[in-house]
Amino acid sequence: MKKQILLLAIFTSAVLSAQLYSPNGAPATSNSSTGNVGIGTSAPNSKLHVQGDINSTGSGILNIAFNATDKTNEISNYGLSLLGIYPIGSSGNYGPGVSLSGYFGLSLNTVSTERVRIDDSGNVGIGTSTPQYKLDVNGKSSFADNMRVNAKIEAKEIKVTLTPTADFVFEEDYALAKLEDVEKHIKEKKHLPEIASAKQMEKEGVNVGEFQIKLLQKIEELTLYTIEQNKLIKEQQKRIEALENQNRTK
Template identity: 50%
Template sequence: MKTQLFSIALLVSSFTFAQSWNITGNSGTNPSNNFIGTTDNQPLVLKSNSIEVVRIKPNGNVGIGVISPDAKLHVAQDNINNQNLVLGKFTSSGPTGGSAIVGLTYNSTTANLEVNSTYAGNGFRYGTYGDFNIENDTPSPDFGAINFITNKKVQMAIMPNGNTSLQGKFEAKELKVTLTPTADFVFDEKYDLPKLEEVEKHIKEKKHLPEIASAKVMEKEGVNVGEFQIKLLQKIEELTLYSIDQNKQIKQQAEQLKHLKDENEDLKVQSAKIEKLEQQVQKLLSTKK
């Protein structure tokens, strides 16, 4: 009887041991039967020092520091030393901020997403001076663009050669374009200012200003804003020179008109004197008769 009881106890012990989940590792597991979790409509809760740290709801939402996560990953921690969520911290130097804190890689050396920082202070930082960079180090001129995609379309792309394309309107309170040279060469004494007759002839034949692309060319090839602004400034400066020359002519004509008016007044005075003299002669002749 004792032998039978011992055998039964040994069997139960072996069965119990076989069903346990060892904290030192397990082998021969089947994920359909062997897992850490719940089998009813209750969340899985992980605690440390009897304090809840992680909660996995039955719908799959994971909460860290929150008991009712409303997203696939919901993090809400107490603000300790101005850091709500610390993904990594290290001390390093260099223009790129050292190694990555967070990296999403397709192999062991290249990261698709990398966030670097050399600072241990608060805030989100990248680089030596706290810049925020979206960077692609590829030397290829044709591949490795940084794309901004919405509605499954590339709305803005920054190419490795520095060119940027934007699909849609661009709005800014201020825009600064740096391009040299400017159009001040128009004011050089040696500048050959086009004759207005030549400009008029060009406009009649081409239907656009000299040195300015036509509407059809602009629609086809677009407009280089910097170069176009310089060309417009050139035309404005040419107009200024025309206006200055026209103002000189107007002043000269005004002086000539004043001179003619003065001469006309003199002629009127002389005419009046002649008329008075004629009257005196006529009177004198009448008296002699």
């Protein structure tokens, strides 16, 4: 009878749970009634429940670490405070890292430094962890192709690299239009020569770089007109003074 009771106890223990011990005494438990497996815990509440860090070393093996702070709150928010994925190569360098934070956004990390963040409002930050706009870049950006913005652009400084500039206006062989011809063009076309009309700008838009060069060209032409007018004014002043001197001597 005692033998039967002992066998029954052993069988029941095996059915309810099986427990293994590592050399340092940390248990690894399998609960047959739920199918849950626990490492570092005797009461696993998930199919695989690990109490502690998981670390695998070797070339090409993933190293996954979980933040142990406030697990209850993290699980209830359907997120993890930190999930780092680091491919470990023979060089010993760290690869990309991924940080998930449930409802609070997503961030991408390399070498333990955050590089990109998407916050809970959908703003994307590059080089900043607090993006204030749909795309917030803290640092220099380079575009090898066209960029289209269907809204306003706000900047402290815009640098446009374009050649040639408008200094050709000051060349000796530049044919400066007569003011009479400019006046005639303005009366007929309602805009300056070589400058697009308002209707054309509304339809096709404005190339900022080319438009700035054209405006500079007109300013330089206006400067040449002003220089010529100044010469005429001085010549007229000399004639007026000569006539005044003649009248005084009479």
